[in-house]
Amino acid sequence: MYIQIENLTKVFYEANKKPFVVLSDINLTIKKSEFICIIGPSGCGKTALLNILGGFVPPTNGRVLIDGEEVKKPSSRYVSIFQDYKLLPWRTVRKNIELGLENKKLSRAQINEIVDAQIHAVGLSGFENYMPATISGGMKQRVSIARALAVEPDILFMDEPFGALDSVTKETMQLNLKQLLSSKPGGTTVIFITHDVDEAVFLADRILVMSAKPGKINNIIEVDLPQPTMKYTRSFNAVRDNVIKEMAAVSHK
Amino acid sequence: MSYLKRFLSFSASILILVVVWQAVVTFGQQPEFLMPSPGRVAIALWELFTDGWLFGHVWVSFVRFIIGYIAACALAMFLGVIFGWFSTLWRIVEPIVLLLKPISPIAWLPFIMLWFGIGDAPAIFTIAMASFFPMLLATVLAINSVSTSYMNVAANFGLTRFQILYKIVLPASFPKLVQGLHSALTAAWIFLVAGELMGTSEGLGFLINDARQNLRSDLIMAGIVLIGTIGYVFDRFLTLVEKYVSKKWGGG
Ligand SMILES: Nc1ncnc2c1ncn2[C@@H]1O[C@H](COP(=O)(O)OP(=O)(O)O)[C@@H](O)[C@H]1O
Numbered sequence: 001m002y003i004q005i006e007n008l009t010k011v012f013y014e015a016n017k018k019p020f021v022v023l024s025d026i027n028l029t030i031k032k033s034e035f036i037c038i039i040g041p042s043g044c045g046k047t048a049l050l051n052i053l054g055g056f057v058p059p060t061n062g063r064v065l066i067d068g069e070e071v072k073k074p075s076s077r078y079v080s081i082f083q084d085y086k087l088l089p090w091r092t093v094r095k096n097i098e099l100g101l102e103n104k105k106l107s108r109a110q111i112n113e114i115v116d117a118q119i120h121a122v123g124l125s126g127f128e129n130y131m132p133a134t135i136s137g138g139m140k141q142r143v144s145i146a147r148a149l150a151v152e153p154d155i156l157f158m159d160e161p162f163g164a165l166d167s168v169t170k171e172t173m174q175l176n177l178k179q180l181l182s183s184k185p186g187g188t189t190v191i192f193i194t195h196d197v198d199e200a201v202f203l204a205d206r207i208l209v210m211s212a213k214p215g216k217i218n219n220i221i222e223v224d225l226p227q228p229t230m231k232y233t234r235s236f237n238a239v240r241d242n243v244i245k246e247m248a249a250v251s252h253k
Numbered sequence: 254m255s256y257l258k259r260f261l262s263f264s265a266s267i268l269i270l271v272v273v274w275q276a277v278v279t280f281g282q283q284p285e286f287l288m289p290s291p292g293r294v295a296i297a298l299w300e301l302f303t304d305g306w307l308f309g310h311v312w313v314s315f316v317r318f319i320i321g322y323i324a325a326c327a328l329a330m331f332l333g334v335i336f337g338w339f340s341t342l343w344r345i346v347e348p349i350v351l352l353l354k355p356i357s358p359i360a361w362l363p364f365i366m367l368w369f370g371i372g373d374a375p376a377i378f379t380i381a382m383a384s385f386f387p388m389l390l391a392t393v394l395a396i397n398s399v400s401t402s403y404m405n406v407a408a409n410f411g412l413t414r415f416q417i418l419y420k421i422v423l424p425a426s427f428p429k430l431v432q433g434l435h436s437a438l439t440a441a442w443i444f445l446v447a448g449e450l451m452g453t454s455e456g457l458g459f460l461i462n463d464a465r466q467n468l469r470s471d472l473i474m475a476g477i478v479l480i481g482t483i484g485y486v487f488d489r490f491l492t493l494v495e496k497y498v499s500k501k502w503g504g505g
């Protein structure tokens with residue numbers, strides 16, 4: 001299996017030193033090029049899980065293997081994308097997208113070529129020299145996606161990336177993301193946190209429904225809809241109802 | 254606030270100051286020497302201006318200030334980046350800094366005069382010392398308070414430690430460094446006169462001291478008004494720079 005999560009437990013210590021089990025004994029395997037959505041009540045440990053997968057935070061127990069190797073620190077082979085974009089405000093759009101390429105052994109011309117292609121792919125042509133503070137949230141998220149894709153990562157970890165966007169922008173971004181991923185040879189594995197059920201059903205191959213206190217994977221729903229996926233078809237709605245039912249079950253526990 | 258409103262409130266504030274000052278002079282019943290009136294001081298300022306002395310004194314003090322301030326801030330930023338980056342080193346150096354920091358630059362003046370003689374050196378050194386510690390501490394703090402989310406992005410894209418320093422940490426701390434420059438300036442300006450009181454023949458400190466010896470309290474007060482005014486202008490200017498920088502740097 002490509003990503004293996006084995007007996008993963010995370011304990012945080014609160015201000016009063018009381019231990020707090022955020023994630024309890026998570027086990028999961030993910031195939032290469034799979035698109036996984038994680039959905040669950042807020043505070044159930046979704047972000048904590050993603051931060052461990054990304055190598056930013058060590059687990060308390062258990063381990064994560066990617067391609068057979070234990071994750072110990074971040075790597076540009078798996079890039080994280082966040083709701084608040086985390087662009088560098090002192091760099092232009094273009095310079096932000098360049099960030100991950102600058103320490104690779106690439107010539108200026110090669111870097112420019114990759115960046116131009118990314119800017120074009122995410123629809124930011126004409127905004128190359130804008131500063132992050134002067135563009136909209138949707139555009140910032142495009143920059144952060146372009147910055148990630150520029151290094152051709154094998155895995156994308158996305159933490160509610162479209163959560164702060166208006167619904168029209170969000171629709172566009174979902175379609176755009178699908179296109180971007182399908183055009184990469186070899187495919188990209190994605191783990192995508194959302195609290196939008198429609199988004200999860202539209203994007204995912206499998207949806208993990210998590211429950212809180214302690215954070216656990218409660219259910220895994222296979223999506224398996226005819227491609228290209230269309231929202232609100234009968235089969236789409238059937239999966240969606242199933243997810244909502246599972247989520248309701250989790251929140252009433 | 255509109256410019257007009259700002260101008261009006263500023264004028265009102267100066268007017269109140271002058272009125273209170275004049276009231277103290279009028280009702281205080283003190284000899285003119287102990288408390289010169291605003292009118293007298295205005296005349297003294299005008300005298301200084303027409304004699305051509307005003308510009309000379311201000312310029313000399315200004316140059317001393319700038320040299321001391323810039324040299325100290327440059328050194329403080331250089332050391333601050335090193336101390337901020339190597340936290341073990343800072344743990345060793347911090348107690349020394351905190352021990353030296355509360356000592357007034359004026360306490361060192363006798364030594365400075367012994368080591369460097371009189372003239373420009375004590376003035377420059379006093380300013381430098383007054384700027385150095387606030388700037389050093391501001392720099393260390395700025396380097397240490399770079400948001401972990403920037404550090405995570407850097408780690409994610411595989412930047413080396415040195416790249417993290419100059420591509421992430423330095424630009425990320427830039428607004429805080431500007432804030433530090435501002436507070437160091439305010440702290441140092443207070444000591445402008447102190448180093449000029451002895452053994453100099455030019456500068457605002459000399460002006461005040463010379464006026465004291467000649468029993469010209471109107472000139473003393475004129476010197477005080479000048480120091481206050483220039484300090485105010487500096488402060489406003491850096492406030493604007495600070496605002497501009499944090500606006501330009503914010504919202505990533
Ligand atoms: N560094 C931390 N220290 C202590 N508690 C934390 C820390 N980070 C997150 N938590 C707690 O862990 C729980 C799960 O957080 P998170 O993973 O952010 O949830 P989610 O992303 O599912 O909303 C929350 O209750 C949160 O308060």
Ligand SMILES: [Mg+2]
Pocket residue numbers: 046047048159
């Ligand atoms: Mg979260």
